[in-house]
Amino acid sequence: MTYKRLRHGKHGLSLVEVTIILATLMLLAGVLAPSIMDFVRDARFVKVKEDCEAIGVSLSRMLVDTGPCIRLDGRLPCSRNNRVNLLVSEGNAIRTRGLGAQLFDYGSYSYEANYTRMSSRESISYSQRIVATNMTWINATHLGGATAFTSEIKSDIDLRSAAEKHAADFRELLVKAEIDSPEIVISRISNAKEVKGSMTSCSEVILPQSGIVKCRMNPGIRMLWMAYRPKAAVNDRAVDLLKNVQWSGESLNAFMFQVETPKARYIFLVPEACGNLALFSVSDRQSSFIVESKLERQMLVKRKTIGWAYESENSLVVDIMENHLVQNLPRGRIENAYLYPDVMRLSYSSSIGMGWRGAYLSAIGPDPWGNRYMVNSIFFFDDELRWPYNSMCLSAGPDGVVETPFARAGVRREGDDFTYVISGGSR
Numbered sequence: 001m002t003y004k005r006l007r008h009g010k011h012g013l014s015l016v017e018v019t020i021i022l023a024t025l026m027l028l029a030g031v032l033a034p035s036i037m038d039f040v041r042d043a044r045f046v047k048v049k050e051d052c053e054a055i056g057v058s059l060s061r062m063l064v065d066t067g068p069c070i071r072l073d074g075r076l077p078c079s080r081n082n083r084v085n086l087l088v089s090e091g092n093a094i095r096t097r098g099l100g101a102q103l104f105d106y107g108s109y110s111y112e113a114n115y116t117r118m119s120s121r122e123s124i125s126y127s128q129r130i131v132a133t134n135m136t137w138i139n140a141t142h143l144g145g146a147t148a149f150t151s152e153i154k155s156d157i158d159l160r161s162a163a164e165k166h167a168a169d170f171r172e173l174l175v176k177a178e179i180d181s182p183e184i185v186i187s188r189i190s191n192a193k194e195v196k197g198s199m200t201s202c203s204e205v206i207l208p209q210s211g212i213v214k215c216r217m218n219p220g221i222r223m224l225w226m227a228y229r230p231k232a233a234v235n236d237r238a239v240d241l242l243k244n245v246q247w248s249g250e251s252l253n254a255f256m257f258q259v260e261t262p263k264a265r266y267i268f269l270v271p272e273a274c275g276n277l278a279l280f281s282v283s284d285r286q287s288s289f290i291v292e293s294k295l296e297r298q299m300l301v302k303r304k305t306i307g308w309a310y311e312s313e314n315s316l317v318v319d320i321m322e323n324h325l326v327q328n329l330p331r332g333r334i335e336n337a338y339l340y341p342d343v344m345r346l347s348y349s350s351s352i353g354m355g356w357r358g359a360y361l362s363a364i365g366p367d368p369w370g371n372r373y374m375v376n377s378i379f380f381f382d383d384e385l386r387w388p389y390n391s392m393c394l395s396a397g398p399d400g401v402v403e404t405p406f407a408r409a410g411v412r413r414e415g416d417d418f419t420y421v422i423s424g425g426s427r
Contacts, residue, residue: 040303041398047416051364052393052420055373058325058360059087059380059422065357066338069381072319074330074338074356077229078381084377085306087315087324092368093402094374096309099414100402102380103305137222137246147238148173148227149310150275156194156212158254162275170277173227173239177279181261185268188259191278202256202269202280217271224247226278239310245278256280308374308394321373325360367395376406379424390424 013021017045059070066074119292149169163170167186176180195211202215225241253272258265266281310318323329330336338356367373379391389407396402398418404417413419 004133006193016340020045021163022023030335035372038072044398047368049420050416051367051373052395054361055089055321055325055364055375055393056420056422059377061359061373062325062356063380064356065354066343070319070330070377071338072317073336074328075336080316083317083378083381084324085332085376086308086310086317087319087321087377089364089366089373089376091372094309094371094396095401096307096403097176097284097401097415098403099364099405099408100308100417102260103307104407105374137244138242139248140226140242141249144403147274148229148276153270153272153275156192158194158275159212160190163192164322165229173241175278176239177225177241179261179266183388184261185259185266189258189268192255192257194255199253202254205256207258209258212255214255215246215254215271216251217254218251219248220246221280222279222311223280225281227276228376233406306378307406308376308396308404311326317378321364321375325358328356365387369396369398369400371400374402379407390419392424393422393424394418 016369063069067078069078069082070080070087071078072084073082073149076082102183106155133312149166150158153162163186167190170186170189171182176187187348193210194213195208195213199214199216202217203221205213205215207213223245225243226245227239228242229239255270255272256267258267260266265283267282269278269280270279296305307315319331324331328337330338339358341355364373376389376391376394379389388407394402394404395418397418401415402417403415404413409424
């Protein structure tokens with residue numbers, strides 16, 4: 001009797017009971033599944049929001065530290081030729097559709113051929129001066145008390161006359177300054193003719209291949225050396241060099257021209273007030289050619305268009321976010337690194353303390369769907385473009401297809417895209 005009771009007490013679930021339990025579970029799954037999926041979807045969008053906020057804040061902090069744009073080469077100043085127009089994170093390539101496939105065209109800007117030469121000259125001379133962090137600059141506040149060649153010049157005729165009259169002094173000066181082929185420089189000055197045009201800052205002037213241009217020598221401009229005589233009243237004193245001169249007086253007119261010798265390209269400056277020849281910058285011709293060729297290739301790309309999706313031909317204006325926010329490796333190269341704050345301490349000015357202070361983020365991964373985050377960084381720098389267009393962080397959403405316009409003003413996302421505005425405005 002006892003044995004039979006025990007066996008009878010161990011019977012399993014009946015088929016009816018199993019059916020009821022399964023039906024209940026299916027009913028619960030049907031009721032809860034949409035809520036669970038909504039929770040997963042919302043969690044992904046929360047992550048996108050947090051990631052884009054972190055990217056936006058980090059980029060803003062970096063721009064405060066390093067200057068107004070994300071650069072292809074951190075050593076060189078911000079310019080249209082040294083600007084990253086699209087920042088992307090790691091992740092799968094995206095596709096575009098509808099408004100998102102419309103490319104932003106900024107080929108309407110007119111770049112003259114000599115703009116490339118001017119940019120390469122600025123770039124090299126800038127890097128040469130900045131790298132010399134321990135250089136002591138002599139502040140000059142007035143000119144005319146130590147005239148080397150003539151009291152003042154008012155035209156190209158005066159400059160040619162001075163070169164002819166003081167050819168021996170010019171030659172002695174150029175030899176002392178270790179300028180190769182002094183005769184080429186003297187001949188260039190003796191045949192200089194002014195190129196008419198609007199006068200601008202000597203730091204921004206566009207120099208022609210031949211001829212001289214008049215420009216404004218504003219406070220802060222630096223010259224690698226300037227000619228002078230130890231005592232202006234004693235004309236038999238030899239011409240000497242005053243090195244590392246920084247002009248700190250009032251703005252005045254000057255003449256500027258370039259001379260190419262077999263070994264180098266020199267940019268000379270001659271202030272009207274004293275007529276003293278000064279060297280603004282010098283660059284190795286081979287290095288200049290490399291820089292010019294690179295800038296010319298960039299200009300060809302810039303004459304085209306740019307959008308959220310990019311092809312290999314546009315790669316010169318696209319870079320990885322991690323190269324700027326996590327590591328100081330613009331274009332993935334250590335030689336392109338932004339300067340650090342202590343390197344920028346050249347003088348008491350607004351540049352004190354500026355430089356890369358990262359890492360601004362610990363890491364940047366793809367969005368929750370494995371696609372790239374993207375930032376249209378072209379609008380960070382150029383005032384003509386920046387307003388009213390938005391610089392934004394964008395995720396293409398679950399479908400991996402961008403439908404939001406690249407250069408739309410105002411918060412106007414399309415489809416399932418996610419956008420986070422970093423800077424900009426609306427009309």
